[in-house]
Amino acid sequence: MVVVERQFDYPRPDVFQAWTQPAEMARWRGSLGWHVEPDTVTSDLRLGGRHHHVKVRDNDPTARVTTDAVFTEFFDPDVFVARQRITGDPGIDPDVPLELRVEFSKTGRDGTLLRIIQGPFEPDVAGQHSRGWEQELDRLQTYLTEHEQRAPEVSR
């Protein structure tokens, strides 16, 4: 299992929304050299709801990784769990389902401790996905910072 943690200085609802709202998650998901095609993201945000998105390599649009999932737990803004089937990733067998669990715990005055648990993976594949999550969370940090800077302008 891969366990990834990072603290964000943003409230849990903000971080949860960035993870789950299709328009927001499409802006930061994907590791270095990859992006999510915004048009492919669909998400029925409830227990038993389905999720779908496609990641595409920036310099090769034919390289596509598709994620289909069902939410087996969905508690805004505490946690969601998705049972995933990933196709197109050479390291992942599409016939072996994965579980992605993302927890959002309040920490400090108004921060969020984000904990991602994903697996099971073969050991070599786990390393690759660990590095991918590190990069994605850097992008999430950037997204949240930019989102915060834009927010006051919107309110004006």
Added chain:
Amino acid sequence: MSTSLTQSRTTHATIVREKPLMNMRQILLMNLGFFGIQYSFGMQQTAVNPIYNFLGASPDELPLLNLAGPITGLFIQPLIGALSDKTWSPRWGRRKPFFLIGAIGCSICLFLFPFVAAVWMAALLLWLLDASNNTAMEPYRAFIADRLPPQQLAKGFLAQSFFTGFGITLANISLFVFQSLITGATSAGIPYWVVASFILGSVCSIGTVLVSVLSTPELPPSPEELAAIREKKGGFGTAVREIWEAIVEMPPQLRKLALVYLFQWYAMVCYWQFVSLSISQSVFGTTDTQSPAYAEAVSWTGLVNGWYNIVTFLVAFPLVAFARQRGAKWVHSTCLLLAAAGLLVFPHLTNRYLLFIPIIGLGIAWASIMGVPYILAVRLIPSTRYGVYMGIINMMIVVPMLIQTLTFGAIFDNLLGGNPNNAITFAGILLAIAALAMTWIKEPPIVRDVDSVMAMPAGAH
């Protein structure tokens, strides 16, 4: 297995850990050392006071002579936790150096204990033994959280409950069996059956910890995380500062757990202190501690306590399934209520055999107390601070014990009429309040065991 850390533009870092799933045999081997440590605690709880008595200490000196437990627990566990968070040795690991040193200390102290010739020597050894027990036990909690993925934490912590019940039961059984098999005494007046029990404890303590150390590798940090650990290393002063920072930044739900612990541990100490007097009064009809009936009550108390520890290790693993289905919060609250109900009935029974029925509730609660709150706690704290927070949780245990030591004398005399049966009822009421306080905690939604997750259908194309 690897761990890596990346520093972002802000102050926060990404911590990545790859945790292989462990099978039941691996989880039990990893926790076997906890059995040795709890055996050592069992000897400390059961056999140290008789040694003080054999050496001629007076009963009113016993509370002071037993102060080692809460005091060492209060200071040593958080310090060891904070230090172990900042430790890494390629050969010995992060937590293992501490529980190995602790186990060696336990082993030496237990070996020497029956050969003491004066009360001051026994008191000194008890401080050293308790310091060693605490040094060994604290990182063991963090070790479980380090090694197991969230889906297996319940199994890991309740394996510790299992070994708690098992270790304390075997410590008591060894005292009971050796007493009937071994005769004679040392020149200081300590019976050889006590000596034999301590030596068995000495062997168990180091032997079981060695099995765990040798069978379970720790997850190594990446070079980046190692560099961060080395950078922050600062010894005693830094550790104290980290304990303080962790208390200030403690998640709100963990603060609520402190309230649960206040009632729960105050109640447990009341029970341990007054159960033999209560049984003596309700079943044997005397409160005269010099009478043969009281001696019989003490002996029967040993059996009652032995039984609830047997219940503890019998129910530890079934509680995993309940925690998985219902969540740690409701399981712990229910277990505390069962104990409360049992203790409310307990002092009204006059048949000695019936005592074994209500005390089942306490055995179930004891299994929960030793494992279930940790399942909840580790989900609220960053993995880089497991050690220091496990130490702070131990402070939540020993502070109520110290408060009980300071306050219960007056409560017993003025509120409870000096009646030991009322002390047990009081403990029952406090456990019920703890159960209520537990419902105030907002637990993150349940983490299911990985086995049940993998049995479910996946998202379709």
